[in-house]
Amino acid sequence: MQHICRTKEAPFLRTLAIINGKWKFRILYELACETTLRYGELKRNLAPITHKMLSDQLKDLAADDMIVRHIYPEVPPRVDYSLSPKGLTFLPIMVALCDWGKEHTAPSKT
């Protein structure tokens, strides 16, 4: 009476490879909330994330086609990020994580 079949392990590991990383979920959540955010806005919202961390993780997510980077040919430079079509397909899972937390974890006091 197992709950998950072993044959699903490979796809599972591939999913983990994409979303593992301390900030991946946070970034995806931000973009899910705001639809599209500039680099600086992301950094502010995710403080105290560092410059390096944010750009590294954004690069990873873009490489995995979870988010799209939109570069405006302006000066000063302006870049913003939003969920890709593939990233959008991940939304139900994000919502599920929210709902699970609401159902099964206690709010912090005060």
Added chain:
Amino acid sequence: MQHICRTKEAPFLRTLAIINGKWKFRILYELACETTLRYGELKRNLAPITHKMLSDQLKDLAADDMIVRHIYPEVPPRVDYSLSPKGLTFLPIMVALCDWGKEHTAPSKT
């Protein structure tokens, strides 16, 4: 036209606090597959995880009531782990991650 409401952020962060950690998902997956596993079996299945990592993460998951530790009063000691009721409620999300991977990631070659 945002996709997720900000009010869900707190529960979302609480969920992340529980399942963030390099091996948490892997451990939950193992227990979802096998229902119940001894310490040594987990270690073998998750190789090359180290002794310290595994016991630390198991302790975390047990502290968060995601898994239950069953100690047999025997010698030599025998301990096994399985999903708690709370851990079982997380199964749909695990399945969703599997399915998402199957749908949106490419199998590795060979």
Added chain:
DNA sequence: CTGAATCCCGTGCGATACTG
């Protein structure tokens, strides 16, 4: 066999500086 504690090394990440 499982688990706690110690020690110590490698590297992930923070800080900083530089480019466009």
Added chain:
DNA sequence: CAGTATCGCACGGGATTCAG
């Protein structure tokens, strides 16, 4: 403003030992 590159340290986590 956004992004890359470099350097150096802290700390995560690997190896090992001891206990029950």
